[in-house]
Amino acid sequence: MEHFVEIIKAIAWPVAIVWVGYIFRTEVRQLLGRISxxxxxxxxxxxxxxxxxxxxxxxxxxxxxxxxxxxxxxxxxxxxxxxxxxxxxxxxxxxxxxxxxxxxxxxxxxxxxxxxxxxxxxxxxxxxxxxxxxxxxxxxxxxxxxxxxxxxxxxxxxxxxxxxxxxxxxxxxxxxxxx
CATH class of the missing domain: 1.20.120 (Four Helix Bundle (Hemerythrin (Met), subunit A))
Structure with a gap:
């Protein structure tokens, strides 16, 4: 059970970042469009x-x-x-x-x-x-x-x-x- 909790801790932030990026994908595209x-x-x-x-x-x-x-x-x-x-x-x-x-x-x-x-x-x-x-x-x-x-x-x-x-x-x- 401890290994399972450690795995969840390890992938929580990457999954959260990908999820937030997916939700705000249009805003992220607009932001990337300003990069020169x-x-x-x-x-x-x-x-x-x-x-x-x-x-x-x-x-x-x-x-x-x-x-x-x-x-x-x-x-x-x-x-x-x-x-x-x-x-x-x-x-x-x-x-x-x-x-x-x-x-x-x-x-x-x-x-x-x-x-x-x-x-x-x-x-x-x-x-x-x-x-x-x-x-x-x-x-x-x-x-x-x-x-x-x-x-x-x-x-x-x-x-x-x-x-x-x-x-x-x-x-x-x-x-x-x-x-």
Whole structure:
């Protein structure tokens, strides 16, 4: 009988925690949705810190003009961010891809859209962008990869909106340097 009591004592807290987690599962999901960093074994991702670093570097970049098409796309992305911040980040990266593709086509270069890394490499090799722009685009690529490839990684709406702003600014810088 003593062994039975010891077993009950040993499993009481874990069972209680699982039971409370089950009862409040919707609240727990909402709480986990607010998490912007994740650490698992040797891998750690902190979206907010990396985004802040890219923003601080982007302050030195000035964009001369924004087309009405760019504003329309940005507005659409902001609407997507309200529903799914992760999807908005993935779509925001396409602004950079499209700007790089247009730049390559005008320069007579065929730019394969096989990987985001190839796009960054092409932009770096073109030599028309300032080095700090390339660094920002590379950081945006890494953040996009985290959003895409880390299923437990959650991004909130404000972080997605900040990412969208940087992606739109980077795409405008790439477009402004068109040949």
């Amino acid at each position: 960093s994740l650490k698992y074994k040797d891998m750690e991702a902190n979206f907010d810190k990396q985004l802040a670093k890219a923003e601080s570097e982007a302050k030195s970049i000035t964009v001369t003009k924004k087309s009405t098409e760019d504003l329309s796309q940005t507005e659409q992305l902001l609407r997507i961010a309200e529903v799914s911040p992760r999807a908005a980040i993935v779509e925001a990266w396409t602004l950079i891809e499209m700007a790089a593709s247009k730049k390559g086509l005008k320069a007579g270069v065929t730019l394969p859209r096989t990987s985001p890394k190839m796009i960054v490499d092409y932009l770096q090799l073109s030599g028309e962008l300032p080095p700090n722009s390339i660094e920002i685009i590379e950081q945006l690529r890494k953040l996009r990869n985290q959003a895409v490839h880390m299923p437990d990684f959650a991004i909130n709406q404000s972080e997605a909106e900040r990412y969208l702003e940087l992606a739109a600014k980077s795409a405008a810088v790439i477009g402004a340097t068109e040949s």
